[in-house]
Amino acid sequence: MEQLGIVHTWKNLGKWLNTQRQDKKRGTLDTVKEKQLEELESNGILWDVFESEWDENIKLLMEYKDREGHCQIPYSHKEDGVTLGSWLSSQRKDKKRGTLDTVKENQLEELGIVWDSFDGEWDENIKLLMEYKDKEGHCNVPQDHKEDGKNLGEWLSSQRKDKTRKFYIEREQKIEDALREISQL
Numbered sequence: 001m002e003q004l005g006i007v008h009t010w011k012n013l014g015k016w017l018n019t020q021r022q023d024k025k026r027g028t029l030d031t032v033k034e035k036q037l038e039e040l041e042s043n044g045i046l047w048d049v050f051e052s053e054w055d056e057n058i059k060l061l062m063e064y065k066d067r068e069g070h071c072q073i074p075y076s077h078k079e080d081g082v083t084l085g086s087w088l089s090s091q092r093k094d095k096k097r098g099t100l101d102t103v104k105e106n107q108l109e110e111l112g113i114v115w116d117s118f119d120g121e122w123d124e125n126i127k128l129l130m131e132y133k134d135k136e137g138h139c140n141v142p143q144d145h146k147e148d149g150k151n152l153g154e155w156l157s158s159q160r161k162d163k164t165r166k167f168y169i170e171r172e173q174k175i176e177d178a179l180r181e182i183s184q185l
Contacts, residue, residue, distance in 0.1 A: 125155050
């Protein structure tokens, strides 16, 4: 840095870099600083830390999806030291608040993100139930029965008991429609 004419302490360097980031965004850098910044860039200085973090997390999310086949990541799941589940939860909250950038929202949707993770899990269990009915010819799933590592019997039992929830009627209709479709095959 000293060869670039920047004498610093670490604290001062941080302040200086922040000022340069802001000047760069505004387009108000002079030619000397512009040259210094080009040298810093070639040595790995990041100008948009948040964008860099976003890119890294998207890369990790893509790797997770390639490996697992989905993007339904548990909240506390870590990938390469990053709490990816927590990060994804934050993106869902930002979308709900209307603060998630549309480009980023589209990027997540292209990866297959389910914005309401509860609905995504429910839909997956319905799919497993339909597959069970296809194999067994009925939907009387024993409470301890598992499909693809999920306790389908316990889930179905909880759905039957959960008639008090507002969404039950809508979901019950989805189940009936799906069963009707299967029986017509």
